[in-house]
Amino acid sequence: MVFTILFYTFVVATAIQVVYYLFFCSFVFEKKKEKNEDVNIPISVIVYIKNNADVLTEYIQHLVKQKYHSFEIVLVNNASIDNTIDILEELQKQYTNLKIVDVKNTEAFWGNKKYALTLGVKAATHEHLLFTEIGSKILNEDWISEMACNFSQEKSIIIGYQKLKRKKNSLNNVFIRFHHLLNSIQIFTYTKFGSPYRATNHNLAYTKSEFFKVNGYINHVNLFIGEADLFIKDAATKINTTYSTDINSFVSSRKKTTFKEWFSLQKKETILISLYKKKHQFLLRLFKVSKLVFYILAIYIAVINWAIALPFIIGYFTLLYTVLGKAASKFQEKNVIILLPFLDICLVLLQISIFISNQISKPKHWK
Incomplete structure (x- = not known):
């Protein structure tokens, strides 16, 4: 009797996972979107800066080389305590x-990033805004063009992709980028189906009108x-x-995230998920819980009768390799699926660890 109940629970969990990955297929296997090649709107690129004097000159010299007919760069220096402002003033003399x-x-907005960005939006000359941060590297001279061509009369919010920096011979780095890949698939799939819930301020465009x-x-x-995520919650429909998934629209993080930093960030992001719309909270948690149940019961049933469990396990990983393999190619992250079964299982274990850790020590809002 117990085995029968657990088996049917296993079947349901497997079915939920299959439905999710088939859902992801609609984005992963979509044909390349048509571009609006005639776009000629001026763009204000808003760059958030906080104590980045060491990389500022190189970054700006690279950014001003963008091949776009009309753009300004709004440099938002959020109360840096190094010599950032001195460098910015020197650069302003070189680039008009x-x-x-x-x-x-x-006193009211001490160190507040959202307050600083709001001042940047107000200072921008143009209606169409493109956001990034010094923490990211622009990978292509057509970045502005590729993001801007998605604007239209209907589309006023454009979600872009940020790659994570690769570190050679680092299993932790592969795991972190695998987690990022899976999250990115969900972000773009939900957006494709008209239910956007998340974005990154390192690569995001929208209009002043939507902001105000x-x-x-x-x-x-x-x-x-959550300056990007919670804006998406309020403004996106x-x-x-x-969204843009053209490789020329990608940006990349400049820093290699350590596992300790990533784990701390995941703890804090549980706060953010609790602020999403209820339907997104439910769907995101259902995906995680059904994956956890699948693995626990797959092991249990395999021990009792491996012949019953094996077809489900083979089918699950076949679908996983198909969907994530295509997505890895789309996002230029092919090496993250080499250890796919191991990484997927580790992801479940880490989610359990994060949950337990948060029960012991509640994460605080970060600055």
Whole structure:
């Protein structure tokens, strides 16, 4: 009797996982989207800066080489304590399309990133905005063009992709990028189906009108998390939001994230998920829970009767390799699926560890 109940629970968990991955197929295997090659809108590129003096000159010299007919660069310096402002002022003398927004700490908004970005939006000359941060590297001279060509009369919010920096001979790095790949598949798939829930401020575009329509970050300005995600929650709809997966629109993180940093970030992001719309909370958690149940019961049933469990396990990993393999190719992350079964199991174990860790020590909002 117990075995029968657990078996049917296993079947249900497997079915849920299969439905999710078939759902992901619609994005992963979609044909290349048509571009609006005639786009000629001026763009304000808003760059967030916080104590980045060491890489600032190289970054700006690279960014100004973008092959786009009309753009300004709004440099938002959020109360840096190094010599960032001195370098920015020197660079402004060299490049006429640089605009500096030097944000000072105030008692009400001390070190507040959302406050600083709001000042950047207000200072921008143009209606169409493209956001990034010094922590990311622009990979192609057509980055602005590739993001801008997604704007249209209907589409006013464009979600871009940020790659994580690769570290050779590092299993931790492979695992972190595998987790990032799986998250990215979900982000773009949900957006494709008109239910956007997440983005990164390292590669995100939208209009001033959309920003002010929801009063910017007003609903969560005092939370030191989620400037992109919670803006998407407030402003994005199935009509006004799209995405870019052209490789020329990608950016890449400049820093190799350590496992300790990644684990701490995952703990803190549990706060963010709790602030999403209820339907997104449910769907994201159902995916994780069904995966956990699948593995636990797959092991149990295999021990009792491996012949029953084996077809389910083979079918699951075949689907996993097919979907994630195609996605890895799409996002130029092919090497992350070499150890796919191992990484997928480790992901479940890490999720359990994060849950336990959060029960012991609640994460705090980060700055």
